Amino acid sequence: MTRGILFLVVTLVVSSATALWPQPQSISTGSKALKISPSFHITLSGIKNAPKDLLDAISKTKDNIANDKLERLVVGRGAVDAEAVAKSAELNELVVSLEHDGKVRSISEEAVDAIENRVEGYSLTVPEDGSAATLKANSTLGLYRGLTTFQQLWYFWDGRVYSVDAPFQIRDSPKYPYRGLMLDTSRNYFPAEDIKRTLDAMSLVKVRTICSSPVLPSVHVSVLFQLNSFHWHVVDSQSFPLQVPGFMELSEKGAYSPSSVYTPEVVKDIVAYAAARGIDVIAEIDTPGHTAVIAKAFPEHIACNEKTPWTTYANEPPAGQLRLASDATVKFTANLIEAASSLFQSKFFSTGGDEVKQSCYRDDEETQQQLNASGKTVETALNDFMKATHEALHKNGKTAVVWQEMVLEHKIELRNDTVIFVWISSTDVKAVAQAGFRLVHAASDYLYLDCGAGEWLGNDPTGNSWCDPFKTWQRSYIFDPTANLTESESKLVLGGQQLLWTEQSGPQNLDSIVWPRAASSAEVFWSGIGGNISQALPRLHEVGYRLNQRGVKAINLQPLWCALRPGVCDLTA
Amino acid sequence: MTRGILFLVVTLVVSSATALWPQPQSISTGSKALKISPSFHITLSGIKNAPKDLLDAISKTKDNIANDKLERLVVGRGAVDAEAVAKSAELNELVVSLEHDGKVRSISEEAVDAIENRVEGYSLTVPEDGSAATLKANSTLGLYRGLTTFQQLWYFWDGRVYSVDAPFQIRDSPKYPYRGLMLDTSRNYFPAEDIKRTLDAMSLVKVRTICSSPVLPSVHVSVLFQLNSFHWHVVDSQSFPLQVPGFMELSEKGAYSPSSVYTPEVVKDIVAYAAARGIDVIAEIDTPGHTAVIAKAFPEHIACNEKTPWTTYANEPPAGQLRLASDATVKFTANLIEAASSLFQSKFFSTGGDEVKQSCYRDDEETQQQLNASGKTVETALNDFMKATHEALHKNGKTAVVWQEMVLEHKIELRNDTVIFVWISSTDVKAVAQAGFRLVHAASDYLYLDCGAGEWLGNDPTGNSWCDPFKTWQRSYIFDPTANLTESESKLVLGGQQLLWTEQSGPQNLDSIVWPRAASSAEVFWSGIGGNISQALPRLHEVGYRLNQRGVKAINLQPLWCALRPGVCDLTA
Structure with a gap:
């Protein structure tokens, strides 16, 4: 239409x-x-x-x-x-x-x-x-x-x-088949209960209320978002909460605590809970970067582990990347990816691929030896590494998902069916589409939920977050999924998602940082480009108030006085 | 020291x-x-x-x-x-x-x-x-x-x-006798339970946990902030939740709902709860601006009520100011202030005084007639209005608190003991001190908790909040209470407070928007200027984790990985 x-x-x-x-x-x-x-x-x-x-x-x-x-x-x-x-x-x-x-x-x-x-x-x-x-x-x-x-x-x-x-x-019917939300459970851990509440909010079926008091009685209401994809960035350099059969040492040594884990049973329960609500759970084991935590169990596979100054070796602390030129590490990673992907029903599985730092391999003696022995460069080794993990996924009946760098920065020989998540900037979408890959919008300049709360790194009194400012619901609502794309490039857009990286989040502010903002892109990717902010706001208020009624702590976007009077609190009213 | x-x-x-x-x-x-x-x-x-x-x-x-x-x-x-x-x-x-x-x-x-x-x-x-x-x-x-x-x-x-x-x-012992937190309960309503939880967090005695689940067991711990002043901006143009004996129509017609009120019994309970925790409750009835809601019960006292375009008549919708040149309105206001102040034990009571718009009176026929009849200007009428309400407070044994405009913009003849809250900018502190008044720091450029979440007014797709950016804990921590002041001017500084205006807040995000950020100024005004961010952060982490243990949803400032390793996630580490 x-x-x-x-x-x-x-x-x-x-x-x-x-x-x-x-x-x-x-x-x-x-x-x-x-x-x-x-x-x-x-x-x-x-x-x-x-x-x-x-x-x-x-x-x-x-x-x-x-x-x-x-x-x-x-x-x-x-x-x-x-x-x-x-x-x-x-x-x-x-x-x-x-x-x-x-x-x-x-x-x-x-x-x-x-x-x-x-x-x-x-x-x-x-x-x-x-x-x-x-x-x-x-x-x-x-x-x-x-x-x-x-x-x-x-x-x-x-x-x-x-x-x-x-x-x-x-x-x-939806404009786009992929309408998602990403949650990072590595920087800080989220109990399964929080993930399930988020899945409930995504699908807007009845939420199991976990808070009750005389002041906030539990009333159950229903709202509809129809988000259908939960991108679970389950592990990263900070912690490894996923129990992977055959690789139990990773979570035993890498989880924040023995109870801060997702067992295979919990994963199965979350996947089933999501599916019954029309939601596909797309898990991610980021590789070869963002893997420092693997060194706690398998130090032989990690280069520049916790090496300082971290700014030289990683985009955030701690540094640590898989030794991509090591045959043993390639095999280890392919087996890990295969085992982890088997825990999830989705046809998609993400192997990450963002923020690989050359300096980490440059200063890693083992990697340099392995490169010299094989006659590879970091780039050709990265290509072979990715091909091996994707081959393992393919054999397991899965389609690989990767972050944009694998196409735009490293020119990896990806299978044609690989899906690319574009995160650095919405202006990178064009190049990914021109490369002929299916893509999912995840651009930090429109869709990141964690921006704008100041620098989380210490010792920076006046620092802002790297992706300042805060991405308002209005900002994500006016996102145009096919901006600057030709008609054939537009057909490669599967949809999009908002994303919560959790350096400054935890169960405490999960609801308030996500809702109702994440409903914004839910409408963009279901209904098509959002259009008029002033006309959307009354409906978005209702999303928030319905969520509140069922125990999801969506925040107020305006004083109630304004919510009861559509348009009256417009800037131009 | x-x-x-x-x-x-x-x-x-x-x-x-x-x-x-x-x-x-x-x-x-x-x-x-x-x-x-x-x-x-x-x-x-x-x-x-x-x-x-x-x-x-x-x-x-x-x-x-x-x-x-x-x-x-x-x-x-x-x-x-x-x-x-x-x-x-x-x-x-x-x-x-x-x-x-x-x-x-x-x-x-x-x-x-x-x-x-x-x-x-x-x-x-x-x-x-x-x-x-x-x-x-x-x-x-x-x-x-x-x-x-x-x-x-x-x-x-x-x-x-x-x-x-x-x-x-x-x-x-504290450097400053006033160490506060301000909460606005008019834009959006907060049940008494939320206020009490906030008072608990301020004093850091044991919190009554209102959420429990198998996932987040209630464990009780204690932390110390020693904030001692709760500035309660209880009513404003959007709603009037305070039940004032003799003026019950105000809350009957002006509260958001019959249950969204603070009865005298609830107020007494909150005041006693606070006092037992070493906290003084300083209430505010803002006058003559920010009073549109009074028109619902007493339309005769309000000029430019809900008049549009609101941008001409108020700093935010709805417009509406007390008819300061009407003898009947002056009497009404003095009586209201006296009655309201009697509900609170504090020696302080705020009559507000911010953001008085001349245009509202200019276009109000009744006010123009009253000014003509009395030979007053808006400024001389405002002076008489303020003197009358402050006289009522004084007779009631109270000391008046006002926002900075009463001194800097309107040159009102205030009693010498009046306390001035400086909100517009920290650069205004000097002029207030030079005028010889005791003052409390409440500057939007350092101490506002609500900035940085985007424009709350509708119809502004790319708007930022007026006080952008987000005020990080680091920003408030480096605030210097006596910057640019002489020694004698410095003696007029009673202390300071962080403030939450609630256009975009409610019970849903009260904890997460306030804590642990508000601990930042608690230390500045107890211990003196904060100093080193990197050295403060480990202690502030502990404040947050202790609060979490007792059910106050303070947010994470870093990944737990960083919280366990002081300094390692510094920008320069």
């Missing part, structure tokens, strides 16, 4: 009460009140042997509609709707059906399928007269997306769950 | 394990291990009729020492200490005494006494041989400060509570 049509749609939605996020590709709403019947139910039509995760999603949808207690963000809240709602029709049923007669796969299977095979579209109709609503899709993954949209149509006031915008007709 | 000596002291402490925050004025430590005996107790010596809050503080100190489980932030944690601790002497007793024979007042009485009368110093001795430790002070407030210091000497490992730096000799 064209950008002009998208703007028209946005305008329509803002003038109504319904605040969907991300914006569907096509929506028409009316102005009739409609309330959920006390006997409301969701029926499967023509779906035999429904998978358990679909039945769970339906059950959760009913729970959420019954338990969601989000008051509309208008002056007077639901009081202004009460009279119309009292007289309205009641919705008694949502009928859910698949538009194909083939084999019914589970949401979880579809979520981790190859990215080009996923089907996430759906159509949803809610009549205003109380006759049955219908949800149709070509996949259970599409039904899941539609169920989360359906949950988001309703508000609460005085015991009633209602809308004032019936009827609805929604036809929806 | 001189800055040279302070540096020496800091160096000593960094080389030992003990990480006190703020830095005491004088400390000597040894290198002997000493463990707390299972029968450890705290004895009062020569204090008859000990006040209940002192007994409570002693009881909490014992609880905290028994329950604190902070492992030392070194590689290997307490394992490196185990052998020395096994062989060490045991400390069995702390003897607490007052160094005067006069009437024993409670901590709570002393905390809210006139600022010039407060005595907060103490001396603490902990021998290394297991003989009794002693804590002496001239006031119960000083004993309270000493008890919190005593709690902070101990670490935990394998069932033992211990130090490896005995013996200790500490003589301590």
Whole structure:
């Protein structure tokens, strides 16, 4: 659809009460009140042997509609709707059906399928007269997306769950198949509970509340982001929390503490939890840089381990890189990557490849000897190293993901299907696309969640973060995924993600640093380029308030006074 | 003491394990291990009729020492200490005494006494041989400060509570009598529970944990900040949560919801809770600007209420100022200030006075008529208005606090004892001091906690916050309270505070935006100008980790890897 049509749609939605996020590709709403019947139910039509995760999603949808207690963000809240709602029709049923007669796969299977095979579209109709609503899709993954949209149509006031915008007709599908969030669990550790809460927020199903008090009662509501990719930067030079079978010494010696680990069982649980919510977990073992921690268990494989001054040997402390010219190290790494990738269901696995420092190898006697013996340069050795690890991935049925340097800086001979994450700058996207690779936007100048909180390195009284300033939700919202790209280059864009590197984060501020900001790119990569900040803000407020209701500590973007009065706190109002 | 000596002291402490925050004025430590005996107790010596809050503080100190489980932030944690601790002497007793024979007042009485009368110093001795430790002070407030210091000497490992730096000799007293934190509860509302948790963190007594889960078990530890002033910006144009007897319509119509209020009982509870922790609560009703919300109950008193474009009539939406030329409004305001100030025990009360916009009065017909009738200008009317409200405060036994504009912009005839909060820029301090007023540092260029998260006003895709960039802990730590002041001007500096305006904050990110950053100025105003960032950082890490242990979500300032290795992650390491 064209950008002009998208703007028209946005305008329509803002003038109504319904605040969907991300914006569907096509929506028409009316102005009739409609309330959920006390006997409301969701029926499967023509779906035999429904998978358990679909039945769970339906059950959760009913729970959420019954338990969601989000008051509309208008002056007077639901009081202004009460009279119309009292007289309205009641919705008694949502009928859910698949538009194909083939084999019914589970949401979880579809979520981790190859990215080009996923089907996430759906159509949803809610009549205003109380006759049955219908949800149709070509996949259970599409039904899941539609169920989360359906949950988001309703508000609460005085015991009633209602809308004032019936009827609805929604036809929806994502612009981009990759819509992600990256979390680094090495700089600081995050318990599995925090990761699961983040996955819940990404998919916007009911969150398991882990805090409760008389002051902040647990109320469960539902919102929709439909992020479908969790990029898990699970280990790095600072700590190695991932237990990898066959390589247990890495976490035994490299985790921050014996309890700061992700066991294979925990990983399996997280992967399954994500998949049932339509989310693919893409893990990363960064190589050959960002690997100092491996030296604690296998010092023979690491060059310039904790060598100082670290500024000479790494982009951040501690220094340490895999000895890429050592045959033993190449074999070790390929085996490690193979074993680690086997812990995850995703077709994707990232071998990293960012920030390889030549100086580390230059000053490492063993590496110099190995290079001399083999007649290789660091660059040719790096090429062979990457080919070996990617071959191991390929044999294991996986597609490699790497950071942009592997294409732009090192000209590694990558397989054609390799996916490139562009992080240094959005201006690097063009060159990656010109090289013909599929790519994911992850640019620090738009999508990094950790910028702007000052220098984390010590001894720098006035330092700013390297990627200053803070990337506001507005900044990521106006990101254009195909800026400066030709039509054929644009087809290489799989989507994008916001990223949290955790030098200055931990479980304490995970929610507040991520939400609702990460919803910003969720809309860009679902709906297409974001457009008007002022028109988006009321819907984004609702995302935040819904998240708060269920225990995700999304922050306020404005005073509540402004949130109740769309547009009134605009700079130009 | 001189800055040279302070540096020496800091160096000593960094080389030992003990990480006190703020830095005491004088400390000597040894290198002997000493463990707390299972029968450890705290004895009062020569204090008859000990006040209940002192007994409570002693009881909490014992609880905290028994329950604190902070492992030392070194590689290997307490394992490196185990052998020395096994062989060490045991400390069995702390003897607490007052160094005067006069009437024993409670901590709570002393905390809210006139600022010039407060005595907060103490001396603490902990021998290394297991003989009794002693804590002496001239006031119960000083004993309270000493008890919190005593709690902070101990670490935990394998069932033992211990130090490896005995013996200790500490003589301590604050450089400045005012060490504060400001919270705005109008832009967004904060339940009393959040305020109490903040007061706990300020004083660093045991926090009531409101979150618990198997993942984040509640462990109680103690740290020391010794902030003693909570500046409560309780109402503003956006909402009026304070219930004021005789003016109940203000909160009935101006609070965000019927439950988003502070009742007189809640205020009394918060004030008592603070006082028992050595904290004075200084409330503020900002006048004559920042008062739009009053129009909901008393429209006759407000000029330019919600008038647009707001940019013409206010510094942020909504516009609205008290009709300062109306006799009825002056009387109303004086009565409101008197009634509100009576809810608080503090000798201080702030009538605000910032950001008065002439344009609001210029375009307000009633105000123009009133000015014409009385022959006043806006400036002379403002002077009479302020004199009337301050007279009401004075009669009520209170000392007025105002923002800097009342002196620098409007030349109001203030009483000599008025305290001026300098917020716009630290460069304005000199002029306030030259005018001869006592002042509190609250400068946006060093001490604002809310800067750097982007423009909160809508419709500004690339806007930054007005006080960009983010004020790092390093920035506030290097703040010099007497920069450019003469010796006599320096004597007018009561101290300072960090401030959280809450356009983009709420209960969700209160802890993470405030802590541990606000500890930064706590040390500056207790110990004197901060000095070396690199040497302070290990102690500040400990503040954060202790706070985490007790459920205050202070954020990580570095990866844990760095926190365990002081100096190694310095920019120049």
